[in-house]
Amino acid sequence: MPREEADAALADLADLILNVGRLVRARTPDESPGVVPLTETERQVMRVVDLHPGAAPSEIARRTRLQRTNVSAALRSLESKGMVSRAATVGRGVAVHPTELAASNLRVLRAAWARELAGGLGDDLDAVRQCTGLLSRLERQLTADEP
Template sequence: MAESRRDRPPPIDERWAELADHILVIAREIQFRDYQDEQAVPLTQSEGMVMRYLNQNNDASPSRIAAATGLQRTNLSTVLRGLAQKGLIERQARPADGRGVTVVTTARGRDNYHLVRQEWAQLLEQDGTKASRLNTALELLRSIEAGLVSTRPGTPASRPGV
């Protein structure tokens, strides 16, 4: 039986697929390189996501970190343990009641975040990309990121009727 036009998904703009390919390749190229500064602490992708979130939000409960990064709580526990062993985070009892835990970035964690971001910037700046188009690219990538995060499977915004 022939498929009707109504049953077919709308055609996609292949440039979005090409953009995704480029993003994945660029991310891999950045992660593939060793840091030039001996002080830089290499992180796994999950560790990097947690450190990025904590450096942008100062401190957070493990539940909030898991929700914000899309990590499962059991996986997050392993990531937090690794970051603590590297001296990049600390777990502290919540001051209000002492029952919950808050995760905070240590001075070493903040320094490492700044250091690796500087190395990434130097790496990308060297490739000759026109800085005049950088703001447009950043605006597009921020918009894509926000859209993807808001529709992440398992988040309340992505479930109908929630």
């Protein structure tokens, strides 16, 4: 495959990923009972906290590619919403953990996301697993320490 064709295919994939994410989010019930509304920055931070409980704020900043000051502000807001707890670690370190409210919030959202995707993809579980594997690999690559 020529380089231009490969670049176009990858750009099309990136565009679709961004748009599908936006469409799913637009159809997710932010004001439903059991859902704590979050800003985009708070969502990014919560994803890392959910996937890496006990992460330090510096690790959260690295994994989200957000400025440390923005992560700190998001963590303060998430703590005030009851979504995260912070605990001191050895030295001056801090470990951030999701709360039960955050776990409940995520369960509600995941159920809503599953309903949104079920209509078009629910009967093709092998393709869903392949796509999930591909996107997981891409996420790991994009959050790796080295570009």
